[in-house]
Amino acid sequence: MATILTLAGDGIGPEIMTQAIDVLNAVNDKFALNLTLESGLIGGVAIDATGVPLPDETLARARAADAVLLGAVGGPKWDGIERSKRPERGLLKIRGELGLFANLRVAKLYPQLANASSIKPEIISGLDLLIVRELTGGIYFGEPRGIRTLDNGGQQGYNTMVYSTSEIQRIGKVAFELAKTRAAATGSAAKVCSVDKANVLEVTELWKQTMIEMQQAEYGNVALSHMYADNACMQLIKDPKQFDVMVTGNMFGDILSDEAAMLTGSIGMLPSASLDASGKGMYEPCHGSAPDIAGQDKANPLATILSVAMMLRYTFKQETAAQAIEQAVSDVLDDGLRTLDILDPSEAGLTQVGCQQMGQAVLAKL
Amino acid sequence: MATILTLAGDGIGPEIMTQAIDVLNAVNDKFALNLTLESGLIGGVAIDATGVPLPDETLARARAADAVLLGAVGGPKWDGIERSKRPERGLLKIRGELGLFANLRVAKLYPQLANASSIKPEIISGLDLLIVRELTGGIYFGEPRGIRTLDNGGQQGYNTMVYSTSEIQRIGKVAFELAKTRAAATGSAAKVCSVDKANVLEVTELWKQTMIEMQQAEYGNVALSHMYADNACMQLIKDPKQFDVMVTGNMFGDILSDEAAMLTGSIGMLPSASLDASGKGMYEPCHGSAPDIAGQDKANPLATILSVAMMLRYTFKQETAAQAIEQAVSDVLDDGLRTLDILDPSEAGLTQVGCQQMGQAVLAKL
Ligand SMILES: CC(C)[C@H](C(=O)O)[C@@H](O)C(=O)O
Ligand SMILES: CC(C)[C@H](C(=O)O)[C@@H](O)C(=O)O
Numbered sequence: 088m089a090t091i092l093t094l095a096g097d098g099i100g101p102e103i104m105t106q107a108i109d110v111l112n113a114v115n116d117k118f119a120l121n122l123t124l125e126s127g128l129i130g131g132v133a134i135d136a137t138g139v140p141l142p143d144e145t146l147a148r149a150r151a152a153d154a155v156l157l158g159a160v161g162g163p164k165w166d167g168i169e170r171s172k173r174p175e176r177g178l179l180k181i182r183g184e185l186g187l188f189a190n191l192r193v194a195k196l197y198p199q200l201a202n203a204s205s206i207k208p209e210i211i212s213g214l215d216l217l218i219v220r221e222l223t224g225g226i227y228f229g230e231p232r233g234i235r236t237l238d239n240g241g242q243q244g245y246n247t248m249v250y251s252t253s254e255i256q257r258i259g260k261v262a263f264e265l266a267k268t269r270a271a272a273t274g275s276a277a278k279v280c281s282v283d284k285a286n287v288l289e290v291t292e293l294w295k296q297t298m299i300e301m302q303q304a305e306y307g308n309v310a311l312s313h314m315y316a317d318n319a320c321m322q323l324i325k326d327p328k329q330f331d332v333m334v335t336g337n338m339f340g341d342i343l344s345d346e347a348a349m350l351t352g353s354i355g356m357l358p359s360a361s362l363d364a365s366g367k368g369m370y371e372p373c374h375g376s377a378p379d380i381a382g383q384d385k386a387n388p389l390a391t392i393l394s395v396a397m398m399l400r401y402t403f404k405q406e407t408a409a410q411a412i413e414q415a416v417s418d419v420l421d422d423g424l425r426t427l428d429i430l431d432p433s434e435a436g437l438t439q440v441g442c443q444q445m446g447q448a449v450l451a452k453l
Numbered sequence: 454m455a456t457i458l459t460l461a462g463d464g465i466g467p468e469i470m471t472q473a474i475d476v477l478n479a480v481n482d483k484f485a486l487n488l489t490l491e492s493g494l495i496g497g498v499a500i501d502a503t504g505v506p507l508p509d510e511t512l513a514r515a516r517a518a519d520a521v522l523l524g525a526v527g528g529p530k531w532d533g534i535e536r537s538k539r540p541e542r543g544l545l546k547i548r549g550e551l552g553l554f555a556n557l558r559v560a561k562l563y564p565q566l567a568n569a570s571s572i573k574p575e576i577i578s579g580l581d582l583l584i585v586r587e588l589t590g591g592i593y594f595g596e597p598r599g600i601r602t603l604d605n606g607g608q609q610g611y612n613t614m615v616y617s618t619s620e621i622q623r624i625g626k627v628a629f630e631l632a633k634t635r636a637a638a639t640g641s642a643a644k645v646c647s648v649d650k651a652n653v654l655e656v657t658e659l660w661k662q663t664m665i666e667m668q669q670a671e672y673g674n675v676a677l678s679h680m681y682a683d684n685a686c687m688q689l690i691k692d693p694k695q696f697d698v699m700v701t702g703n704m705f706g707d708i709l710s711d712e713a714a715m716l717t718g719s720i721g722m723l724p725s726a727s728l729d730a731s732g733k734g735m736y737e738p739c740h741g742s743a744p745d746i747a748g749q750d751k752a753n754p755l756a757t758i759l760s761v762a763m764m765l766r767y768t769f770k771q772e773t774a775a776q777a778i779e780q781a782v783s784d785v786l787d788d789g790l791r792t793l794d795i796l797d798p799s800e801a802g803l804t805q806v807g808c809q810q811m812g813q814a815v816l817a818k819l
Contacts, residue, residue: 161652170655170658173652175652175653179653205572205573205576205690205691205692206571206572206573206690207571207572207573210571226592226614226654227653229611232654232655232656233655234655234656234658234659237617237618239619241617241618241619242617242618242659243615243616243617243618243659244615244616244617244654244655244656244657244658244659244660245595245613245614245615245655245656246613246614246615246654246655246656247611247612247613247614248592248611248612248613248614249609249610249611249612250609250610251603251607251608251609251610252603252607252608252609253605253607284704284707286527286539286541287541287545287592287593288592288598288610288612289536289598289599289600289610289611289612290598290600290610290611290612291610292536292600292610293600293608293609293610294610316707316708317707317708317710317711318711320686320708320709320711320712320715321711321712321714321715321720324571324572324690324712324715324716325571325715326571338650339708341650341682341683342682342683342686342705342708343686344683345683345684345686345687346686346687346690346712348687349686349687349690349691350690354687
């Protein structure tokens with residue numbers, strides 16, 4: 088028996104989570120997975136209830152659980168709060184406390200949604216790119232940090248971007264191994280592009296050097312390339328299919344993974360996994376809490392539902408169940424069902440649906 | 454009489470500079486500008502000649518000059534050099550030493566080149582976006598920085614992202630003022646989008662707060678919005694025309710300005726200005742040194758030629774001469790002349806030309 092902690096969070100979090108839980112319960116029955124679900128508080132709702140964005144109780148239950156399914160956190164309601172207590176801090180804290188250093192974000196083009204992108208179809212058709220983002224280090228967690236008052240009366244803000252060899256090796260290994268797995272599955276050559284700004288930042292010079300040493304010592308069969316972050320941001324637009332696995336630090340990964348997601352035109356479709364060293368993980372959609380449409384039954388639940396599939400694959404090694412969910416999602420798209428974010432008004436034969444209807448349609452396919 | 458220091462640099466630098474100098478000499482005569490040109494060494498060629506990427510002599514002449522025109526620096530030849538001596542350090546040092554804190558990069562779509570972009574035409578047609586990047590602070594210059602050996606024998610790299618209120622105000626003022634100028638020219642409302650990651654980084658929280666205070670105190674007629682860097686990177690793809698002026702720090706600016714340039718599909722066309730507090734400036738193309746095509750007469754000289762136009766506008770207040778150059782560039786595009794980087798093979802009536810032919814065609818139009 089295994090336990091999953093669900094944390095719906097804020098904004099559209101509760102709506103999308105309801106649908107994902109229905110799907111999770113359905114596969115749990117169908118494949119006799121013996122999973123138990125619990126729920127807890129994080130983000131703004133946790134602040135409202137307990138005063139902090141990640142209550143100790145939630146953290147304790149997350150530690151005890153085998154996996155966490157997260158909706159989304161944050162919203163204007165909590166923007167004015169003192170910074171150490173904001174919803175985002177709860178998210179950063181749970182990542183750090185659970186040691187979820189490996190964030191996997193897939194930017195995959197669903198052929199049914201090819202027109203939703205701003206990018207010309209020939210540039211992105213068939214896109215299937217994995218970004219491996221380091222998630223518990225770098226400038227997100229580096230000390231010292233803060234805002235201090237200067238002698239002249241002005242203020243100064245400062246943060247520290249820091250990585251050690253062992254942190255870089257740990258995430259490098261995840262990227263190299265996943266590149267091998269992906270290559271084996273498709274019969275293509277394994278390749279990793281490491282993104283840095285080694286021409287300016289010493290910390291990323293160490294990053295680059297460490298990746299080179301790992302490749303030479305252990306991953307001779309994986310082609311390793313390097314790209315500066317500014318160029319990577321350009322190349323993702325110019326020719327995203329040149330990449331297979333990209334690996335980078337926390338901040339560049341934040342930016343590049345969002346960019347890659349947007350290339351597909353369907354960020355409402357993209358799941359993510361954040362894993363610790365043992366394979367335990369937190370799973371969440373790449374999109375945010377979208378407070379502007381919260382509670383209106385307009386949100387797209389598919390990224391959260393696909394996050395359930397990732398959870399079954401990575402934490403519970405239930406590939407068949409994972410694929411069943413992915414197939415069901417593909418089927419509802421084939422049927423022409425679209426939430427607002429992925430609806431192309433110029434395309435014939437589509438049906439606009441709400442969050443609930445979309446979730447229940449996936450359920451019906453299972 | 455005023456002096457311009459030209460620094461051709463590495464890779465395609467010398468080829469594009471030759472064409473830009475021809476154009477500069479031509480407008481100098483035509484508009485009786487009384488400009489004197491000197492040349493100096495920077496980057497890899499300076500390393501080869503003197504051992505350092507920014508010789509003291511170059512720096513002294515740059516200080517004495519009224520403006521600097523730069524080609525590009527760097528290339529694989531100097532990648533193995535100890536980091537304090539690499540070509541890029543010369544570029545960073547001249548920016549810092551001359552106090553060129555305001556980097557202006559325009560992402561403008563040339564209608565003649567609309568097809569060169571990866572982005573669908575309707576998303577980018579008419580795009581004309583100004584990115585104001587802080588250029589002498591932030592993590593590029595912050596101390597402490599370096600790579601140290603840890604007790605466990607591993608290494609640790611670290612950099613510091615730091616901004617003070619006065620640095621933020623200085624660049625904020627440039628952005629607000631330019632937004633007003635642009636709005637006055639087009640008859641539209643002035644707006645600035647400030648990009649930060651205030652939900653995670655204290656230093657950018659101070660950035661955001663300072664922008665808010667400035668707007669409230671002095672720029673009530675400029676609409677100020679805020680966006681997180683990851684979202685800005687997405688929004689640039691989804692709907693770049695929502696922006697007019699964006700202002701951000703050194704590192705986010707590096708990434709976002711390259712992204713914005715690539716949206717137009719014609720980074721070979723985009724000039725930039727780096728200004729100090731008095732309007733003195735260094736002007737350079739947004740693209741790099743492109744070592745792969747150096748010396749082959751394939752480079753696009755137009756970004757450097759358009760950098761000359763920016764120089765005439767911002768440092769020498771010669772709007773007529775600046776516009777003459779811009780018109781000449783537009784005319785050669787109308788004539789169908791294209792260097793390889795902006796050639797659309799599917800379009801009829803175009804003539805592929807080399808760097809020299811392109812430069813001379815602009816000259817002939819003047
Ligand atoms: C909400 C925010 C703190 C977070 C991050 O920057 O990591 C988000 O943008 C993400 O990518 O998951
Ligand atoms: C060459 C490099 C140091 C430079 C930078 O990062 O500033 C370049 O990318 C730029 O944007 O001018």
